[in-house]
Amino acid sequence: MAAAPSVLYLLILFTIISAPLSSSSTPPTTCIIGSGMAGASVAHFLRKYSHTGPIHIFERNDVVGGRMATVTIGGNTFEAGASILHPKNYHAVNFSKMLNLKVKSDDPDESVSLGIWNGSEFVFKTIEYDSRFSWIRSILGFVNSVRMLVRYGVSLFKMSRFVEVTVDSFLKYYQTLESRPVFGTVEEMLKWVGLYNLTTRTLNEELIDAGLSSILIKELATVITRINYGQSVSISGLAGAVSLAGSGGGLWAIEGGNWQMAAGLINHSDVALHMSEEIKSISYVGGAYELNSRKGNSYKCDVTVVATPLDELHISFNPKISIPDRKLQHTHATFIRGLWNPAYFGFNHVSDIPELVGTIESSDLPFTCISILKKHSEKDMTYKMFSRQAMTDVLLDQIFSVRNKTIRIDWGAYPLYHSPEQFAPFILDGIHLYYVNAFENAASTMETSAVAAENIARLIISRSSIEPPSISSNYATSASIRSDLHSDL
Ligand SMILES: Cc1cc2nc3c(=O)[nH]c(=O)nc-3n(C[C@H](O)[C@H](O)[C@H](O)COP(=O)(O)OP(=O)(O)OC[C@H]3O[C@@H](n4cnc5c(N)ncnc54)[C@H](O)[C@@H]3O)c2cc1C
Ligand SMILES: *[C@@H]1O[C@H](CO)[C@@H](O)[C@H](O)[C@H]1NC(C)=O
Ligand SMILES: *[C@@H]1O[C@H](CO)[C@@H](O)[C@H](O)[C@H]1NC(C)=O
Numbered sequence: 221m222a223a224a225p226s227v228l229y230l231l232i233l234f235t236i237i238s239a240p241l242s243s244s245s246t247p248p249t250t251c252i253i254g255s256g257m258a259g260a261s262v263a264h265f266l267r268k269y270s271h272t273g274p275i276h277i278f279e280r281n282d283v284v285g286g287r288m289a290t291v292t293i294g295g296n297t298f299e300a301g302a303s304i305l306h307p308k309n310y311h312a313v314n315f316s317k318m319l320n321l322k323v324k325s326d327d328p329d330e331s332v333s334l335g336i337w338n339g340s341e342f343v344f345k346t347i348e349y350d351s352r353f354s355w356i357r358s359i360l361g362f363v364n365s366v367r368m369l370v371r372y373g374v375s376l377f378k379m380s381r382f383v384e385v386t387v388d389s390f391l392k393y394y395q396t397l398e399s400r401p402v403f404g405t406v407e408e409m410l411k412w413v414g415l416y417n418l419t420t421r422t423l424n425e426e427l428i429d430a431g432l433s434s435i436l437i438k439e440l441a442t443v444i445t446r447i448n449y450g451q452s453v454s455i456s457g458l459a460g461a462v463s464l465a466g467s468g469g470g471l472w473a474i475e476g477g478n479w480q481m482a483a484g485l486i487n488h489s490d491v492a493l494h495m496s497e498e499i500k501s502i503s504y505v506g507g508a509y510e511l512n513s514r515k516g517n518s519y520k521c522d523v524t525v526v527a528t529p530l531d532e533l534h535i536s537f538n539p540k541i542s543i544p545d546r547k548l549q550h551t552h553a554t555f556i557r558g559l560w561n562p563a564y565f566g567f568n569h570v571s572d573i574p575e576l577v578g579t580i581e582s583s584d585l586p587f588t589c590i591s592i593l594k595k596h597s598e599k600d601m602t603y604k605m606f607s608r609q610a611m612t613d614v615l616l617d618q619i620f621s622v623r624n625k626t627i628r629i630d631w632g633a634y635p636l637y638h639s640p641e642q643f644a645p646f647i648l649d650g651i652h653l654y655y656v657n658a659f660e661n662a663a664s665t666m667e668t669s670a671v672a673a674e675n676i677a678r679l680i681i682s683r684s685s686i687e688p689p690s691i692s693s694n695y696a697t698s699a700s701i702r703s704d705l706h707s708d709l
């Protein structure tokens with residue numbers, strides 16, 4: 221009962237503020253920079269939460285999807301960037317249902333072998349590996365393998381437990397709108413689910429505290445963080461836990477390419493999509509943002525959302541914005557059709573080489589991992605390789621005896637993770653300039669982009685209706701969100 225007067229006050233206040241606004245002005249125009257998972261999801265959630273104004277999306281490339289992209293080599297198409305989803309990536313699950321996208325999941329009948337290469341020999345080799353994603357996060361699916369148990373013992377279960385606890389905390393972001401606040405900062409958002417502390421320490425520290433053996437940390441955990449984030453176990457505990465989160469199987473992807481999630485969301489959100497149009501400047505003038513593109517066009521926007529990492533971009537902001545310095549880890553993805561050379565790995569036969577070669581941290585190692593994407597025949601395969609530096613032809617000629625086709629992609633892939641992690645603000649200028657990718661310092665995945673985007677959409681709607689001065693005088697109100705935000709009524 222004590223809350224009643226203030227609630228009443230809020231209600232009256234809202235009625236006073238919103239009524240004249242919605243009747244006297246046109247709905248706001250929202251401009252989103254970037255058509256990846258983040259930008260597409262902001263558009264989707266703005267529409268879902270009944271935002272009526274025009275939405276523009278600007279994409280500098282001639283395709284949508286950003287770091288969700290495919291590569292075609294020798295007539296076959298593969299994921300070149302973000303490749304796998306976790307079964308508890310619930311936004312992605314819902315998007316794929318809503319968009320009628322075909323899903324391919326883990327096939328337990330197909331198994332692949334894993335080896336951990338230290339530059340001169342395999343320190344560990346499994347025989348079986350239950351996943352057709354001969355790639356990455358499903359490595360924890362090995363927990364049941366006898367060889368793994370022999371080498372790593374109970375530490376395997378401690379690692380699984382550490383991951384499970386983190387995933388369970390993350391699930392709070394799927395709670396109903398009534399029970400979940402709108403977050404103004406990344407710190408607040410992480411604290412609310414109890415994950416903030418994991419960003420203040422390294423994965424190595426967290427795993428030691430969780431009682432894992434040093435051999436597991438040095439080998440298995442390192443192999444996984446190198447594959448997923450191109451970095452060592454000195455990344456933050458949270459990014460580390462996310463990269464380890466492949467246990468229990470059930471990994472999946474969108475048949476034909478994960479980029480179709482972004483394409484579908486954009487298609488269903490009544491968006492004006494501006495392809496091959498790079499935004500070069502954002503200026504706040506006279507109560508709105510003016511966006512200028514390299515094509516020479518100018519757009520007026522009431523709300524502007526940056527849905528791409530700003531770290532390597534040359535967008536000029538006026539007035540200037542200030543965000544913590546952040547470097548991106550570059551991951552060089554190299555696709556090869558041909559055949560690898562067993563002698564490089566000290567073997568006589570191609571069939572002796574594990575189908576997924578992971579690596580430990582060592583300055584001598586020129587690559588992070590190599591996996592077989594497809595076996596066309598015993599002498600003709602397609603491989604995917606990650607490395608921190610570009611692979612030279614000289615190096616590739618040592619690792620591969622036949623190389624009929626090579627495709628190289630240099631990704632500004634994800635942040636270089638530290639501890640303690642520093643976060644850019646979600647609201648860059650205190651007005652209506654938003655930054656979804658501030659959340660990437662927590663972890664970078666398709667799903668975390670969607671989760672951050674959902675919060676940004678709510679933040680936009682809640683702030684545009686509550687703030688009366690200058691710029692928000694343009695805002696239509698959103699009754700559904702408003703009542704959600706004040707469910708304690
Ligand atoms: C090699 C690799 C493997 C990965 N593996 C996985 C995985 O298995 N699972 C997973 O969940 N995640 C994975 N990720 C991470 C995942 O790809 C990203 O976290 C996610 O896709 C980021 O989406 P985003 O929309 O935030 O950014 P992006 O996808 O980068 O989208 C930003 C978009 O903005 C555009 N843009 C930039 N500047 C401008 C401008 N000035 N004007 C107009 N447009 C602009 C860009 O062209 C781009 O299309 C991987 C990433 C890489 C690189
Ligand atoms: C996914 O869709 C189901 C069914 O519509 C819904 O109950 C659930 O809340 C949705 N999950 C998320 C994360 O939006
Ligand atoms: C690789 O492992 C072998 C055997 O454990 C060891 O002798 C060798 O020094 C290791 N090499 C590197 C680069 O760590």
Ligand SMILES: *[C@@H]1O[C@H](CO)[C@@H](O)[C@H](O)[C@H]1NC(C)=O
Nearest residue numbers: 411413414415416417418420
């Ligand atoms: C995070 O760390 C602080 C300071 O050490 C501590 O007080 C708090 O209880 C921790 N929170 C969680 C959720 O572990």
Ligand SMILES: *[C@@H]1O[C@H](CO)[C@@H](O)[C@H](O)[C@H]1NC(C)=O
Nearest residue numbers: 319480483484485486487488
């Ligand atoms: C967009 O959606 C419509 C139906 O809503 C569909 O017919 C069309 O194929 C979609 N286009 C793309 C590019 O997804």
Ligand SMILES: *[C@@H]1O[C@H](CO)[C@@H](O)[C@H](O)[C@H]1NC(C)=O
Nearest residue numbers: 557558559599600601622624
């Ligand atoms: C590579 O190309 C050569 C010549 O076109 C062909 O004979 C050979 O079968 C190809 N090998 C592989 C592994 O694709």
